[in-house]
């Protein structure tokens with residue numbers, strides 16, 4: 004059995020695709036055979052040593068957005084089932100877990116960061132993290148739901164997305180934006196997307212604007228800003244009275260100013276959002292299968308060629324980088 008293992012000091016020069024020892028699955032665990040993965044900034048940064056969380060264990064197997072096939076039997080999951088992986092380690096007993104917010108478990112963290120992840124030919128994972136992949140789902144889509152898709156879905160719910168509301172989505176062609184755009188459209192919302200890519204229209208946006216050309220007088224019920232500082236002021240300026248700004252990323256910086264008077268006199272709301280629950284992942288998988296949500300693929304690599312994939316990752320401009328068995 005081989006896997007991608009990174010040693011200290013972190014950096015892709017210290018990543019090896021080598022033999023790994025996978026023990027028999029423990030109590031409550033299932034053995035999974037790797038089939039496909041999407042590479043995220045988090046995976047890239049884990050290898051590069053650029054995450055704020057401390058990695059465990061060492062040496063470390065990264066990989067947080069993976070699908071595969073069950074190689075052992077559990078209570079719900081049977082050998083041979085194709086599985087989607089909920090990428091959070093959680094205890095089930097803390098205040099967050101007890102209120103169905105296992106993505107904020109005080110004793111947990113992201114799978115592949117606080118634990119070994121899925122960049123290995125086979126690995127063990129708790130059955131509570133596994134869901135059957137809906138029949139006929141494109142595996143490229145299945146490996147885009149646990150982080151990109153779920154983050155977007157959860158943020159829409161937090162912001163009160165519903166039929167006939169208007170939404171403005173910054174970063175609409177990114178990993179989360181592409182799902183936010185499709186989901187908002189399927190919810191029956193009027194979707195205004197901010198992106199330089201014209202193809203965003205094919206994903207259900209009614210209007211696509213360049214970042215510099217969003218009409219000044221555009222007012223919406225919900226603004227989704229996953230990019231942070233650079234678009235913060237603009238984000239707030241497009242909020243109608245009673246509207247909500249939802250945020251979950253700081254790619255362009257994390258410092259921002261707020262006009263407090265403009266906030267309270269029009270009862271606007273700023274909402275932080277992160278991850279999503281297992282129930283939401285299950286619901287999202289169902290919506291995705293029924294509505295045929297899709298993703299764009301930039302390039303494919305074999306898992307064994309992960310070093311080449313890591314070299315290519317910073318050059319990705321359009322779509323996802325996929326790893327295959």
Ligand SMILES: [Zn+2]
Pocket residue numbers: 093094095096097098099100101105108109110111
């Ligand atoms: Zn917990």
